[in-house]
Amino acid sequence: MALFLKLFSTVLTGLFGVLALLVDYRDRQTNKIGKWGKVALAGVLVSSTVSLVTQGIDERQNQLEGARRAAEAEELKSKLARLADPLAPPDVYVNWALPKKIVGGDVFLASMKDLASSLGKSNSSASTKDYFISHKDVNGAPMDIDLTADSKYHPNKDAEPNLFALLNYPGVEVAIVRNPDDLKKMSEKFRQSGGRASIQGDYVFSVGYGNPNVNTGVSFNVGEQRIYSNVSGPVDARFIAKTGAVISMYDLAASSLVVKVSHTMVVNLDGNHATLQANRNAAAPAYFQLTANGRKYAIRQWDVTESANGFRMFSAGPLSDFTQEKDAERKREWNVSGQFPVPQTKE
Structure with missing residues (x-):
């Protein structure tokens, strides 16, 4: 899931980067943000949101992985302690x-x-x-x-x-x-x-x-x-x-x-x-x-x-x-x- 979101965010960023090169994002007569500018702005917001979500998922997965490794280390410590001092x-x-x-x-x-x-x-x-x-x-x-x-x-x-x-x-x-x-x-x-x-x-x-x-x-x-x-x-x-x-x-x-x-x-x-x-x-x-x-x-x-x-x-x-x-x-x-x-x- 996290990998898909990362790829999706990267593709969006690339697409809207290309779009910015090909179109004018402001209306030349009114100098206001035009249709393509609004599309580009929406794309930036979407890609930023996806990027933030992806970062949150990565952080959560890192925490879970850290907890798993800590539990494995504690279990290993327990096993070594048992083997080191038999009753x-x-x-x-x-x-x-x-x-x-x-x-x-x-x-x-x-x-x-x-x-x-x-x-x-x-x-x-x-x-x-x-x-x-x-x-x-x-x-x-x-x-x-x-x-x-x-x-x-x-x-x-x-x-x-x-x-x-x-x-x-x-x-x-x-x-x-x-x-x-x-x-x-x-x-x-x-x-x-x-x-x-x-x-x-x-x-x-x-x-x-x-x-x-x-x-x-x-x-x-x-x-x-x-x-x-x-x-x-x-x-x-x-x-x-x-x-x-x-x-x-x-x-x-x-x-x-x-x-x-x-x-x-x-x-x-x-x-x-x-x-x-x-x-x-x-x-x-x-x-x-x-x-x-x-x-x-x-x-x-x-x-x-x-x-x-x-x-x-x-x-x-x-x-x-x-x-x-x-x-x-x-x-x-x-x-x-x-x-x-x-x-x-x-x-």
Whole structure:
């Protein structure tokens, strides 16, 4: 179209140029613009208009072409970024906050309260063969007491089987979701399914019981009078489900994270599985850290999706909002104030 208008404008200009050479554009008697002069003037106006229209079309086409090239350059940049920094199997650490009232856990909770009371308010021994104090307040009083692997304070399998299973078989299911719309759909599906639907995403894995490289731990927060259970370790590359949408750190930083407590069945549990399930459903991730390619994403606050029968999933993102530097700042604030965000447990 633009080419046709250019040719048309050129032909008109040439025709009226020739016309100006062949005819008199003024009446010789009146010295006014004559018939041919008016024709030439109309031709000039028409050719000028066509030329302006052609220029406008060219400008618009140039803008569209520039936008297309910019989009192609951005797409190429994205592809290069994905290829330059492929995502390696990450390491995960999650600290589950348990409800203050744990069904079947009264004896253990009482023993931890007695331990905290016996340590006094200051100058407590930092560690023994049964525990170590991971955080103290400004006066030296214990804030968090972590049990060692062979601690005598661990719950007894026979006396408190459900609590024993809760603390010794922790786990987390994790999904990394690239598209925010997919996260919304999954949340709605989870809610409608009664919470029994598996979480889905573009990079899905679990960390917990069954992996020999996974570590577990138990701690007691003195101020909250609350038990915490943590699980950490590398993700086994053989058991990562991928769609191809998350293959690099570039993708990871732009994605959202979904976590859910792993309802691992405990074989030969001398207790009630319904009680174990209820205790797990009441737990919430107080602190979650994902480490990949040397970079860390630390999350403490979540959006919660809960089904009618109490199953819950927790989401946060995009992950670029959660950096090691921001988390370090939160840690500095915590060391002064002695406060984490309130755990989203079901009390």
